[in-house]
Amino acid sequence: MPKSPGGALLHGFSIERDTPVPIYRQLDASLRRLILDGTLAPGRKLPSTRVLAQELGVSRITVKSVYEQLVAEGYALARTGAGTFVSDGLDFETSPKFRLPRHKASPPDVEISERARSIMSSRANMRHGETDPFRPGVPALDLFPVKAWNKYLLDAATGTDRRNLSYGEVNGSAALRASIARHLSDARSMQVDPDQIIITSGAQQAFVLIAFVLLNKGDTVWYENPGHIAGRDVMQIMGSNVAPVPIDDEGMDLNFAIENHPRPTLIFTTPSHQQPLGTTMSLVRRLALLNYAQENGAWIIEDDYDSEFRYRGRPLPALSALDSERRVFYVGTFSKSMFAAIRLGYIVVPPRLVESFAIARNLLGQSSSAVVEQALSRFMDDGRFVEHIRKMRRVYRERRDILFDCLTKDCADSLEPQPTDAGMHMLAWLKNGMDDQAAHLALLSVGIETLPLSVYCIKPLGRSGIVLGFSGTHERRIPKLAERMSKALRSLAPNK
Ligand SMILES: Cc1ncc(COP(=O)(O)O)c(C=O)c1O
Numbered sequence: 290m291p292k293s294p295g296g297a298l299l300h301g302f303s304i305e306r307d308t309p310v311p312i313y314r315q316l317d318a319s320l321r322r323l324i325l326d327g328t329l330a331p332g333r334k335l336p337s338t339r340v341l342a343q344e345l346g347v348s349r350i351t352v353k354s355v356y357e358q359l360v361a362e363g364y365a366l367a368r369t370g371a372g373t374f375v376s377d378g379l380d381f382e383t384s385p386k387f388r389l390p391r392h393k394a395s396p397p398d399v400e401i402s403e404r405a406r407s408i409m410s411s412r413a414n415m416r417h418g419e420t421d422p423f424r425p426g427v428p429a430l431d432l433f434p435v436k437a438w439n440k441y442l443l444d445a446a447t448g449t450d451r452r453n454l455s456y457g458e459v460n461g462s463a464a465l466r467a468s469i470a471r472h473l474s475d476a477r478s479m480q481v482d483p484d485q486i487i488i489t490s491g492a493q494q495a496f497v498l499i500a501f502v503l504l505n506k507g508d509t510v511w512y513e514n515p516g517h518i519a520g521r522d523v524m525q526i527m528g529s530n531v532a533p534v535p536i537d538d539e540g541m542d543l544n545f546a547i548e549n550h551p552r553p554t555l556i557f558t559t560p561s562h563q564q565p566l567g568t569t570m571s572l573v574r575r576l577a578l579l580n581y582a583q584e585n586g587a588w589i590i591e592d593d594y595d596s597e598f599r600y601r602g603r604p605l606p607a608l609s610a611l612d613s614e615r616r617v618f619y620v621g622t623f624s625k626s627m628f629a630a631i632r633l634g635y636i637v638v639p640p641r642l643v644e645s646f647a648i649a650r651n652l653l654g655q656s657s658s659a660v661v662e663q664a665l666s667r668f669m670d671d672g673r674f675v676e677h678i679r680k681m682r683r684v685y686r687e688r689r690d691i692l693f694d695c696l697t698k699d700c701a702d703s704l705e706p707q708p709t710d711a712g713m714h715m716l717a718w719l720k721n722g723m724d725d726q727a728a729h730l731a732l733l734s735v736g737i738e739t740l741p742l743s744v745y746c747i748k749p750l751g752r753s754g755i756v757l758g759f760s761g762t763h764e765r766r767i768p769k770l771a772e773r774m775s776k777a778l779r780s781l782a783p784n785k
Contacts, residue, residue: 304345312347317355324364324375331380335365335373407526412744413519420761421738422770425565425714426595426625427761429684433628437673438664445663457659459647461488461635465666469621469635472669476597478606479619481637487646490632490656492594492622496520498636499555499618500527502649503588508554511546515745517564517592520557529554533747536563540570543577556582556589560608561596565745565756566716567709575608582616589617595625595712597678598760600686615639623665625713625760626678633657633665681760685713688759688767695771696757703728703778704755713760716742718752721782725753731777737770 304315323329335341338356342349356373359365366374381387401408420427445453460466466483473479489495496519504510506528512521514533524531532550535542541558556578560570570578582589591608599605609619622634638646668674689709696706696717704717719728725741732739732755742754762770 304347313351313355316345316347316351317358320355320359321364324359324379325381327381329375331375331377333375334371335375337372404526404528407522411519411522411526413522415518415740415744421733421736422762422766423732423757423759424738424761425740425756425758427758428625428628428713429681429761429763430628432681432684434673434677438668441664441668441673442661444667445660448663453659453663455659456655457662459651460484460486460643461650461657462659462662462666465662465669466635468666468669472674473607473619473621473637476604476675477593478610479637480610482640485637485640485643487636487638487643487650488657488662489634489636489650491624491629491634492592492620493519493523493634494656495618495620495622495634495636496523496590496592498646498649498653499588499590499620500524500529501653502642502645503555504529505554509551511541511550511553511556512747513541513558513563514747515565515742515750516557516747517559517594518745520590520592521747524555524557531747536566536568538568538571539574540568541574541578543574543581547581552585553587556587557592558589558608559592559594561593561599561605562709562712564592564594565714565740565742567707567712567714569605569711570608575611579608579612579614579616583614587616591617591619593619593621597626598682598685598713599711600682600689601710609637615641626674626681627665631661631665633661684764685760688762688764689715691764691767692757692759692762692771695768696774699768699771699775700778703775703782706757714756714758716754716756718754719778723753723778723781725755727781728753728755728778731781732774735773735777737774737777 304312320329329335335356336344338349338352342352345352356365356367360367360373363376364379366376368374378384378386463483465488466486469486470481470483473481487498489498500523504524504527507530509530509532510524511534512524512531514535521531530551532546532553534546534550540560540563541556546553558570558578560575562569578589581587589608593607596604596607607619609617616639618639619637620634623631624634636646692715693706693708696704700706700717703720703723705720706715706717709715719725725743729739729741739755739757742750742756745756759767
């Protein structure tokens with residue numbers, strides 16, 4: 290039986306010396322546990338700091354500071370001249386403070402909101418994690434001028450203008466918006482007022498904002514089928530009716546959409562380089578789309594994710610450059626032209642909606658950093674951005690050519706690669722009725738990360754294919770990888 294005043298208490302715990310957990314932490318955790326489980330009942334006096342320190346063989350200052358913390362958090366009360374006591378109200382069994390009245394109905398079984406339920410079936414998280422060769426959309430990260438970029442970052446973070454260290458401006462950095470407006474004029478023939486630009490943390494945040502601001506539950510969104518996975522899933526999560534629109538040689542098949550779907554609130558399209566088929570929307574289709582949007586009060590998202598990389602002729606003007614009626618939300622990203630971890634993109638918003646977007650951007654979490662925005666603005670103004678794009682265009686063109694040649698030569702019995710004039714990926718149709726999920730898994734098992742065309746689809750296409758990113762895979766590796774692909778795919782063929 291414990292004899293000392295601290296004895297009963299000391300039964301409850303011990304101090305261990307050969308652990309990295311500091312003594313005050315051990316003491317603090319044990320006292321809290323004893324109070325919460327009722328061993329130290331409400332109103333009970335704690336041993337004096339002197340006695341407890343002596344019995345545990347620890348310093349009195351340690352015990353004192355633990356007691357003070359318990360008092361500060363309401364576990365204990367200090368009475369001058371009398372000592373430290375367990376707080377009165379902490380009687381979990383009987384105190385009405387802990388026994389609140391019950392609701393009549395039992396709690397619901399589900400834990401996540403109805404809105405969030407479809408999140409579980411989203412495949413959009415496949416762009417995260419380690420990458421293997423041919424994952425679509427990955428730039429040549431090893432060729433990014435990291436040293437130069439770090440200098441811009443450092444300057445932005447340590448420069449004399451400490452405003453960068455604050456929240457920045459509601460629409461995103463004015464300097465970056467001006468740099469982007471200049472770039473859009475040079476590269477995309479778009480005349481944009483920097484005040485129309487909202488900086489986002491990438492294209493995905495742009496889609497979230499657009500869906501949040503424009504869509505009501507049940508609204509129809511015409512969406513390219515196949516189409517960009519993460520954009521589609523966020524439209525669905527926002528409660529809209531995502532209606533698949535097939536792609537023909539000229540882009541989105543608008544006649545099909547008019548005949549088969551309700552009038553849309555929003556139309557999502559990738560006119561410069563259809564994701565993932567690679568089609569470029571014809572001029573006639575662009576004008577028809579803009580005209581339809583104007584006459585029907587529909588909005589358009591132009592996702593211009595990889596238009597910097599065009600390998601024949603000059604980059605084509607954006608759809609937005611033809612948009613005199615301001616129906617288009619032009620979305621740009623630096624994930625492909627720079628690197629995805631920069632988490633910067635933007636929306637060019639029709640002027641009358643800019644304020645709503647700026648407020649939404651801030652309410653939903655301003656997830657881009659004013660420091661990085663400032664660094665990027667200088668990087669662009671000094672010509673480093675365009676210089677990098679020019680270099681990558683040469684590198685990616687070579688990688689595209691080698692991949693196309695190797696697939697044509699080595700994988701002719703299983704794949705039909707499609708020529709592409711732009712972007713960072715290529716589509717290859719699968720031959721002999723091969724299933725694209727099976728092909729994707731077989732390739733993954735040999736360290737090759739293509740994507741099955743079916744994950745881009747809301748409605749099956751009736752034809753299977755795989756999407757191969759060429760930008761992130763070194764040209765020297767491609768021939769061997771193509772041989773490996775050929776073997777893996779041959780093992781799937783019915784008459785192997
Ligand atoms: C069609 C398309 N749009 C946009 C993006 C870029 O998304 P973010 O800017 O959020 O990285 C991607 C990248 O996966 C894409 O494939």
